[in-house]
Amino acid sequence: MEHMFKPVIDDESRQYWEGLKNHKLMIQQCLDCSKYIFYPRTICPHCFSEHLKWVEANGNGLIYSYTVVHRAMPPFKDEVPYVVGIIELEEGVRMMSRIVGDRSQIAIDKPVSVIFHQIDDELTLPYFQLV
Amino acid sequence: MKSDYIAAIVGVAESELGVLPGRNVLQLQAQAAKRALDDAGFTKDDVDALFSSGTWQALPNLMLGEYLGIQPKYSDSTNTGGSSFESQIGHAVAGIQAGLFEVALITYGSMSRSIRRNWMPKTLTLQYEEPYGLPLPLGQYALAAMRHMHQYGTTSEQLAEIAVATRKWAMLNEKAYKREPITIEDVLQSPMVCEPLHLLDCCLISDGGGAIVLASARAAARAKKRPVWVLGHAETHTHNTVTYMPDLTVTPARETGRRAMEMAGITHDEIDVTEVYDSFTITVLLTLESLGFCKPGEGGEFVSGQRTAPGGSFPLNTNGGGLSYCHPGMYGIFLLIEAVRQLRGECGERQVNDAKIALVNGTGGHLSAASTVILGV
Numbered sequence: 001m002e003h004m005f006k007p008v009i010d011d012e013s014r015q016y017w018e019g020l021k022n023h024k025l026m027i028q029q030c031l032d033c034s035k036y037i038f039y040p041r042t043i044c045p046h047c048f049s050e051h052l053k054w055v056e057a058n059g060n061g062l063i064y065s066y067t068v069v070h071r072a073m074p075p076f077k078d079e080v081p082y083v084v085g086i087i088e089l090e091e092g093v094r095m096m097s098r099i100v101g102d103r104s105q106i107a108i109d110k111p112v113s114v115i116f117h118q119i120d121d122e123l124t125l126p127y128f129q130l131v
Numbered sequence: 132m133k134s135d136y137i138a139a140i141v142g143v144a145e146s147e148l149g150v151l152p153g154r155n156v157l158q159l160q161a162q163a164a165k166r167a168l169d170d171a172g173f174t175k176d177d178v179d180a181l182f183s184s185g186t187w188q189a190l191p192n193l194m195l196g197e198y199l200g201i202q203p204k205y206s207d208s209t210n211t212g213g214s215s216f217e218s219q220i221g222h223a224v225a226g227i228q229a230g231l232f233e234v235a236l237i238t239y240g241s242m243s244r245s246i247r248r249n250w251m252p253k254t255l256t257l258q259y260e261e262p263y264g265l266p267l268p269l270g271q272y273a274l275a276a277m278r279h280m281h282q283y284g285t286t287s288e289q290l291a292e293i294a295v296a297t298r299k300w301a302m303l304n305e306k307a308y309k310r311e312p313i314t315i316e317d318v319l320q321s322p323m324v325c326e327p328l329h330l331l332d333c334c335l336i337s338d339g340g341g342a343i344v345l346a347s348a349r350a351a352a353r354a355k356k357r358p359v360w361v362l363g364h365a366e367t368h369t370h371n372t373v374t375y376m377p378d379l380t381v382t383p384a385r386e387t388g389r390r391a392m393e394m395a396g397i398t399h400d401e402i403d404v405t406e407v408y409d410s411f412t413i414t415v416l417l418t419l420e421s422l423g424f425c426k427p428g429e430g431g432e433f434v435s436g437q438r439t440a441p442g443g444s445f446p447l448n449t450n451g452g453g454l455s456y457c458h459p460g461m462y463g464i465f466l467l468i469e470a471v472r473q474l475r476g477e478c479g480e481r482q483v484n485d486a487k488i489a490l491v492n493g494t495g496g497h498l499s500a501a502s503t504v505i506l507g508v
Contacts, residue, residue, distance in 0.1 A: 005262040008254050039259045065281070065379055067273035068326040069266060076264030084265045086274060086374050096260045096374045108281040125262050 005075075007123060012040050015054045020124040023116045025057040027093055038093035059114035061089040061128070066099055066106060087112060087128050098127045105130055138227045139351040139358030140220075140506065142171030142344030143468040148457045149308055151338040152245045156187045157198045159240035159340030164199060167342035172355030173234065178344075180205035180235040182223060184215040184461060187241070195238065205232045211368055212495030213408050215239075216343070216464040217502035221364035223345045233350045240340030241459035260372055266325060268410065269333060271373045271497035273325035276413035278379040280327060282428065287327055289431030290412040291318035294331050294454055296440035297409060301451025303441060303481035308335055309455040332412040334453035334462070341464040343471075359471045362488070362507045363395030368500035376498060380428075381421055383501035384492050388422035391503035392490075399424060402505075403486040404473045405445070406466040408494035409452040418492055419447075422503070446483045449473060463493035467504065474508045 007017050016039075019026035028037040032049035036057075043050055066085035069076070076082070083099040083106055099106055100115070112128040119125060144166030146159040160183065168174060181203040185191050192208045195201075205226050209218050216237060223235040253261040265271065279285050295315055301307035313331065321330040351358040365387040370376045384407075392398070407418045416430035424445070425433040439447035448454075450469040453462045470489035472478050491504045 005258075007262075008258050013258070039256055065274040065278040065373075067265070067270055067277055068323075069264065069270060070322070070326070071324045072264055072266055079264065082264065084263045084270060084274075086379075094374050096263055096265065096372070098263050108278065119262075123262070 005123070012042055016040050019056070020116060020126060023124070025059050025114050025126050026054050027057045027089070027091060028052045029055050036091040036093050038095050057089050057091055060131070061087045061112055063099065063106065063108050063110050063112055064088045064094060065108055068103065085128070098125070099129070100127050101129045136348050136360050138224045138345055138347055139360045140343055140467070140471050141346045141351050141354035141356065141358055142167040142169070142173065143471045144170055144342050145306065145465070145468060146240065146340035148306060148339035148459070149337055150244055151242070154242065154245070154338065156185065156240035156242055156340070157195065159338070160195060160238040160342065161199060163240065163340045163342035164236055164238050167344050168236070170356065171344040171346070172353070173344060175199070175201065177234045177350070178236045179203060180223065180226060180232040182207045182219040182235055182237040184208055184210045184219070184239060185241065186210070201236070205235075211366070211500035211502065213410065213461050213463045214366065214493030214495035214500045214502040215461055216467060217364070217491060217493035217504045218366045220345065220361060220467065220504050221366055221502065224361050224364060227345075227347045233347045235345040237343040237345065237464065238340065239342070239461060239464045241461065242338050243460040244336050244338045256371065260374065268497055269328065270325045272411040272413050273328045274373050275376070275379045275417060275498055276327050279413065279417065282380055283431070285416070285431040287319055287329070288315055289435055290332055290416065291315040292434045292437065293409070293412040293415045293439065294318045296434070296437050296443065297448050297452040297454045299440045300449050300481055301455035304451045304456055307451035307456040308337060309451070328411060328413065334410050334458040335455070337457040337459045339457050339459040341468050343464065343467055357475060357508060359474045359506050359508055361504060362397070363391040363393070363505035364503065365390035365394065366500070366502035368496070370499050371496060373497045380417065382417050382494060382498045384418050384421040384494070384503060385423070387501045387503040388492065391505050395505035395507070397488060397505060402488050402490045403446070404449060404470065404483045404489045405447050406470045406489065407448065407492040408462060408466065409448055409454050410458070410462070410494065412454070414494055414498070415448070417498065418494060422490070422492060441481065449478065449481050449483060463495070466491045466493060470506050474506055
């Protein structure tokens, strides 16, 4: 089934979505307070600096929490059960993602690493798998 | 208590509740508004401030004001989800304190049961979450529940205690939608929707509306019934989606509960009845901890043994809650309505003895916003 989701590619989000197509997980870092930032922004939410740069995340992190979805709405209805989690990257930022692999092994605080899941020519998503 | 008596709730009412095909949100709000003004002994002409909230229109107060024939001096359509109306109580008290108006009408109406909205694409910051297919808001609360279980060993049985106790209150409320008894086993055997939450851990989806009339001390003096004073209020929001919630086990009620109780000059043991948002059983457990009724991680133990049920030592969600009474989208207004009725002693079979002080806590979004109101007579 065609994925109904189409990212809104604008000046703020382009680097992120384009990075994924090239199998790079791009996040931002503040040049003033050095903290990492996800999702893409124009201003640092920690110190309000406008001096941000794009960096490639190393792709490793821990499962902060997860759920197994047993009932879903279209377009995801036919994929159940699947695992959605919050990943805390080593850089300190959190992001939502899918966690793939053996469900019985998935647990909070376990290490995971990014894999790149191509939906179609336009969209590649970062998923995570147990290390 | 140290709070000044600035403003009081003098009228409350629900509209019709339940499954109401053929109605619309304006009808329901008009019905509730009329009933709440009757309850106060006021008329439409007494109203000089209009408060409402909802996603049914881009500019809801303009349409509502026109429909009701109200041209207010003050208008507020703050939307923080389920906590909106607790926040609007705070805003209205501040407006009255500033001398901007005398009588506020707060209304809400929703057709969330009978008019289901189609799936709509999410934009802006939600584009970073939508492609993973987390059901909203359910999945967000499931993530919080899973983390709480991991961190503190909280169990599904403990969450089920909340659903069972709330149903017992609903059995005492003739307006409640679900009134047949359930057991902990029933909750655990109900279909898993988003682990660790079962179907019976989730609130109802209803049609319905409610209204509140809040008056200055001067205006409250001519109300038909005994005024229920707003002794304290506080609000905040800390995030939009739980991915960015600072700690998945602590809601913003930690901040608002402390500030509202400080404003009211009360301590936990002075509270007679508690009404907190119960979108899901986990919402209740996290809120009780965050409000400081028990320590972080002790919520499961706190609700065990049907402590929050009728006859238990901690009367909670005494109308049957969003879990069993009604839940038309932004449920917060119904928490206030029930607290007022308890403090007036109007609750019949479910009346909490000698209730003088109530704590109400609305939760909005994805555990994102909290607003606490302390009421007293």
